[in-house]
Amino acid sequence: MHAKAWIRMLSDEQIRCLQPVELSFFARPTETVARDLLGKVLATGQGDDLCAGCIVETEAYLGAHDPGSHAATKGVTVRNRVMYGPPGHAYVYFTYGNHHMLNIVTEPEGTAGAVLVRAVEPIHGLECMEIRRGKRGLELTNGPGKVAQAFAIDLRHNATRLGDMISILDAERVPDAQIARSGRVGLSAGYDLPLRFYIVGNPFVSRSRPGPRLP
């Protein structure tokens, strides 16, 4: 079986025809946005650098009452202020000294919330991603740090509005039957909530560490 059998590429022109997701889409409860972002298209760059991918895995991070969230501090800080800012902006942070993480800010301005983009299925700019990652196939984008590297996303993108350097484009809604949820990855189990969403069976869904199972 060919490794690319499940990948459907879109042309430059087909990507340009996609409409940006409305701002109001993001000004909703974080959990809802995380679910509805599945199937949407992430895009960066243009021309030879145009890269696009279908979002296949997300995680919701809530406000101060969510112990796993960066907003779980005593009030607003330099880092988490973006999560309190206007929806439809990028929240990018750097961690473990190596990796950037792309989040999309949710909820109305003043309320903290963001959705982590954990994995995408590439649909354009494969060669560009391969150069940036130094890898091929599933290793291109099957994890949050990998997505950021493949799409050349770093701290310069933090707090920028979608539609400028980073775009989220509309696509057909993924039916509930194809979506599953679990505990979030990488947090100490025990207190976590079922806030990870993914498309069942998609090979790009990260599986380095399966999230905690739900009852």
Added chain:
DNA sequence: CCATAGATTGACT
């Protein structure tokens, strides 16, 4: 100012 954990990845036994 200093200590340290961290929404991960890749290399290695």
Added chain:
DNA sequence: GTCAATCTATGGA
């Protein structure tokens, strides 16, 4: 399976 890399924001002295 185990583990180190590498740097930033945060919180306490």
